[in-house]
Amino acid sequence: MTLPTRTEQLQMIRASELMDPDWYRETYRDVALLRLDPAVHYFDHGAAMGRNPGKAFDTKYYLRNAPGAAESGLNPLVHHILSGQTSATKPPRAAGLRHMATLRTKLLSLGFTEPPLTDLRNAVQHAKVPDTRALASRELAMWEMRQKSQEGYAAALTHLAAARADARDHGFRSKLSVLELLCHHHLGDDAGARACYERAALAGEVGPDMLLARTNIETDPEMRLTLINAVLGHYGIAPVALGGNADQPLYDRMTGDAHPAVGDGPKVTVLIAAYDAADTLPSALRSLQEQTWRNLEILVLDDCSPTPGTREVAERFAAEDPRIRYIRMEENRGAYVARNRGLDEATGEYITLHDADDWSHPAKIETQIRHLLAHPDVVGCLSEQARAMSDLTFSRWAGEGVFIIPNTSSFMFHAPRMRDALGYWDSVRFSADNELIRRMQRVFGKESVTFLETGPLSFQRDSATSIIADAVLGVNGFFMGVRREYLHAQSHYRHQEGADLRFGNDWRVRPFPVPVVMRADRAERLSEAGHLDVVIAGDLRTGSASVRIVLDLIARHQAAGRTVGMFELNRYRATGVQSTRIATDLRAEAWARGVRILSFGEAVRCETLFVIDANVLKDTQRYMPSVTPGHVRVIDLPDADDTPPRDVAAGWVERSWSCTPEWEDAPITPEQNEEG
Incomplete structure (x- = not known):
């Protein structure tokens, strides 16, 4: 067979749907930096380097498995085209990905330890598909990181290196970089962390999550603020500054620059459930006072705090701002019983939440209300957040190495439709935000709730003592224990024929059973349960x-x-x-x-x-x-x-x-x- 000329082969490569120039430049940053033609680079160098012309064609796999490909002397993609495109162009991923998902569930949600870890190690050694090996290595790394030990972080770096060797997806590698930097930081190796950041920058792997990870190795508060503002700028969010007293934690000094106020538009009621929140409530209230959407009603719902500090702070702010009102619960029954009281007191057409220890950007409420006004078919929406320590560092990663996640405490909804169809929040001690979102989607449809990709419009205050850090009741990026049981129980209830999805406001009457530790009356129940x-x-x-x-x-x-x-x-x-x-x-x-x-x-x-x-x-x-x-x-x-x-x-x-x-x-x- 006469081989096609170089020009003819390049024409075939360029004409093939399997050649993705944009993906090639993004994946192989040297090609983009040197402004090389992706098709030419793949023909001259890329295939020999084991690179892929696009997501749908695995060069190494094709050369190993397509009959005669390695011996033909042809570029692998050209061979595929000339041979009638009959051979598989990439390994079967679905089975391997399903297997990894199953192992992750067994390890994290079901609570098995050695068997899934052994199966993950076997996948690293024996899986034929590189994506599967990369996923297994990353899962092992994240397991080691969750141990929060020096040995664990060191072992995690080894697994992350193995994952990187098999990883081809740019987004996947970017998340690996975040985890690698955090491991170096926790090992006290700031030089290694900086080297990791520089390598990621050269590879085009620095995104918002990596910028937040870098705050951990910057000691200058202004540099941390610069990184935060770079993240905000990435999403088109106006920068923030440090104000207040220099003796305060950096978190409590955050303030938004002056923004144009919006004086008209529907009223939004903000519900703040608070319990012994005198130290953190001022920052939350100040951030709400800075909101560009001015037509607010702010209800501070004191869940029967044992000390007067919460009341004193709320009343001091209310004396200067008539939009703020203090309401004290007669007994402590949890944040959602308090919020249900707030639903009865609210006069706004729209209702949203705000935690008593969080700070929100001035644009948060305006961003969400404008979305709901522009999309009347949508009943509710959420913005995004990142969890920040008091010194404005970010170390509590979620999922697969991200900091920026949906903020359930930002849930905003159209009050009349919510009240008419859904009634109230479930009166449990925690996790009812997500339950209401799922119930709303069950009644109004999946598209009735929008998870806006806003970037971090809130910074949830993080600490070693917060409930999200609790080893039993906390949020770990997966469901286990009582949170898993609550998730499954609510799903079972919602899908029962004839289930009443309009919940009442009497916490004594439950729509379905939940673990005792989640009940509003858990103190009384625990003694007899x-x-x-x-x-x-x-x-x-x-x-x-x-x-x-x-x-x-x-x-x-x-x-x-x-x-x-x-x-x-x-x-x-x-x-x-x-x-x-x-x-x-x-x-x-x-x-x-x-x-x-x-x-x-x-x-x-x-x-x-x-x-x-x-x-x-x-x-x-x-x-x-x-x-x-x-x-x-x-x-x-x-x-x-x-x-x-x-x-x-x-x-x-x-x-x-x-x-x-x-x-x-x-x-x-x-x-x-x-x-x-």
């Missing part, structure tokens, strides 16, 4: 063989007048399991019978703990409720494979519950009798 007669543990997910036995145990023990609770104790490798959630019929039966669903973060004593299937006793699981049983009975499942030896399972039981287990076989069902 610490004992159950029977607790059942097992794999409760759809498709699990344990579900039938759990239902049988519930019926049997309740018929005998015993109180019953249950919690998830899952098999790591569970054939036939179709979900990560408790089986729908099992949850429905538990709710109907008043069976408590226990979660990590709760503690109970019981007479008997039943463990269904010894296979759940093979691997340690971090997210179990604290159960103190009188004795433990392990029920063996028929035909269970890979069941651990009884001495291994017994050791697991003794370590977890300080009991020597008793053993019994699963009861025979009528169906099994018929088969026999």
Whole structure:
């Protein structure tokens, strides 16, 4: 076969949809910096370097797998075109990505440790798809970073280097850079952090999150402010400055430059639930007074603070600004009960939230209200935030290495439509913002709530003692424990036929069961909720063989007048399991019978703990409720494979519950009798 000329091959490359010049320049920054022609560079150098002409063509994979490609002497993309475009141009990603998502769920939400870590290490070593290897390496790195130890940060850097070697996507590598800089910082290696930043800058990997990460290695407050303003400028947000007293924390000195005020337009009511917030409330109120949208009503809802400081601060501000009003709750029932009181008091056509310890940019409310006014079909919207320490550094990353995330505390909605269709917030102690958003989307449609990509219009005050940092009840970028149970419970309720999605304002009447620690009356409930007669543990997910036995145990023990609770104790490798959630019929039966669903973060004593299937006793699981049983009975499942030896399972039981287990076989069902 006569080889095409260079000119002919370049023409083929340029004409191919698989050659993406913009992507090539963005991915390989040297090509952009030197202003090279992407097609020419790929033909002359890129293919030999293992580079890809676009997202849809993997050069290395094609040369390994397309018959005759490596021996042809042709550019790989040209070979693909001339051979009739019959060979795969990139490895199959879907299966690998699904596998990584499954491992992440098992590691982070289900609470397994060693098995998913082992599977991730195996993926790094043996996965054929580079994207899969990169994802596995990054997941291992983030796991090590969450340990918050010097050894962990050092190990994370090794994993991040491996991820970078396999990563081809520019956005993916940019997030790796953020994590790398943070690791160097936590190791006390500011020189390494600066080198990381400089390398990222040369590679075009410095975006808003990287700029915020850099605040950790800058000691000059003005330099930190410069970085913050660079982030704001990226999103077209006006800069901020430092005012106030030099003795104050930098966070409390933030102020917006003078902006044109908007005097007309509909009134927006701002609800601030506050509890012992005398130290932080002034900054929150000042930031609201600086809002360009002037037609505001600001309600400070004091959740029965034990000291007078919150009232004194609010009344001092209210004396100078008639838009501010102080309301004291008669008893402490949590922020959402207070906000529901605010819903009744509000006179604005639109309602939004603001935390008592946060600062917001002057443009925040105007940005959101203008979006709602311009899109009357939209019922609610959110802006974005980043979590800042008091010294204006940013270290609490979320997701896959980002700081800028949706701000649920910014949720703004059209009050009449919300009240008519949805009523009130769920009266739990935390997480009700997202529940209301999901309920609104269920009633009005997915597009009824807009997550605006505004950039950080709020800086949530971060500290080591904030609830988001709590190891049990905190926000970690994934759902676990009581937050996971609340997420699944609300979803089950919303999707029931005939479910009433218009919630009432009486916190004593719950629409669906939630963990006791989330209830408005948790103080009273905890004193009486610490004992159950029977607790059942097992794999409760759809498709699990344990579900039938759990239902049988519930019926049997309740018929005998015993109180019953249950919690998830899952098999790591569970054939036939179709979900990560408790089986729908099992949850429905538990709710109907008043069976408590226990979660990590709760503690109970019981007479008997039943463990269904010894296979759940093979691997340690971090997210179990604290159960103190009188004795433990392990029920063996028929035909269970890979069941651990009884001495291994017994050791697991003794370590977890300080009991020597008793053993019994699963009861025979009528169906099994018929088969026999």
